[in-house]
Amino acid sequence: xxxxxxxxxILLTIILFVILFFGEDxxxxxxxxxxxxxxxxxxxxxxxxxxxxxxxKTHLPLHLCYITQLGIFLSxxxxxxxxxxxxxxxxxxxxxxxLLNSDLDSNALFIEFLYFYMSHFNILLFAIFLWKExxxxxxxxxxxxxxxxSTIFIFVIFLNIFLGSNYxxxxxxxxxxxxxxxxxxWPYYLIIMIxxxxxxxxxxxxxxxxxxxx
Numbered sequence: 001x002x003x004x005x006x007x008x009x010i011l012l013t014i015i016l017f018v019i020l021f022f023g024e025d026x027x028x029x030x031x032x033x034x035x036x037x038x039x040x041x042x043x044x045x046x047x048x049x050x051x052x053x054x055x056x057k058t059h060l061p062l063h064l065c066y067i068t069q070l071g072i073f074l075s076x077x078x079x080x081x082x083x084x085x086x087x088x089x090x091x092x093x094x095x096x097x098x099l100l101n102s103d104l105d106s107n108a109l110f111i112e113f114l115y116f117y118m119s120h121f122n123i124l125l126f127a128i129f130l131w132k133e134x135x136x137x138x139x140x141x142x143x144x145x146x147x148x149x150s151t152i153f154i155f156v157i158f159l160n161i162f163l164g165s166n167y168x169x170x171x172x173x174x175x176x177x178x179x180x181x182x183x184x185x186w187p188y189y190l191i192i193m194i195x196x197x198x199x200x201x202x203x204x205x206x207x208x209x210x211x212x213x214x
Contacts, residue, residue: 005177009099012121019128026132030076033129037073037122044115053109057165062156063103064149064168065094069119072126085141086148087123088130088208093200095124103174130208137208146201169193 023029048054061070068090071083098120104112156168166172173180173189179196183189 005102008117012117013099016121016124016128019125020131023128023132026129029125029129029132033072033122033125034076036118036125037069037076040069040115040118040122041073044111047111057163060165060167062159062167064090064152065098065123066119067152068094068123072123084130084135085137086145088127088135088137089142089145089201089204090149091123091127092204092207093197095120095127097196097200099124101174101178102176103169103178105175108176127204135208137205139205142201142205146198149197 019029045054048059053059061067068087071087072091075081075083075087098116102116104116153168153170157170159165160167160170166174169180170190172186173183180189180193183192
């Protein structure tokens with residue numbers, strides 16, 4: 001299982017690097033992004049609905065990376081870049097974290113593995129698209145995005161209490177191959193994960209900072 005995860009992650013990383021360094025037509029990357037996200041969302045949700053496998057406790061798109069992918073999809077469909085800063089700040093760190101870690105165990109459905117890898121690939125592809133567009137994140141965008149995520153986090157905590165779910169891993173460590181296996185128990189692993197998220201925001205902000213992009 002460990003070898004499979006890292007083999008897939010390395011393969012997807014190579015593809016992303018090829019697109020980053022050799023993808024000259026950003027319009028094609030944009031269209032590819034729309035196609036891949038549409039395919040991912042359609043196949044995953046259709047399969048769960050048609051096989052009566054959909055579970056409110058696990059399959060709602062409420063983990064941050066899945067929310068981000070959905071936000072990217074809606075932004076493309078409605079041709080709006082209003083929430084691009086928030087999506088970008090979520091995408092780079094979230095996508096890398098997903099390729100380094102997995103919250104799925106051996107009992108997960110094949111479609112869940114497909115959705116997991118494709119979703120994290122897609123949000124990293126979005127980050128590459130904006131990098132090649134010379135996109136800039138402003139300081140105000142940085143703080144607004146942190147506030148927005150904090151609001152969603154609080155909402156998810158209450159939703160988890162209501163549904164008995166574990167979105168954002170607010171109640172228990174995730175299954176699978178991930179960093180939390182070496183972290184202390186609740187609530188300390190959650191606090192550490194929050195600080196890692198803030199650190200990824202800071203790194204992304206620095207990379208897409210106006211001074212650096214000039």
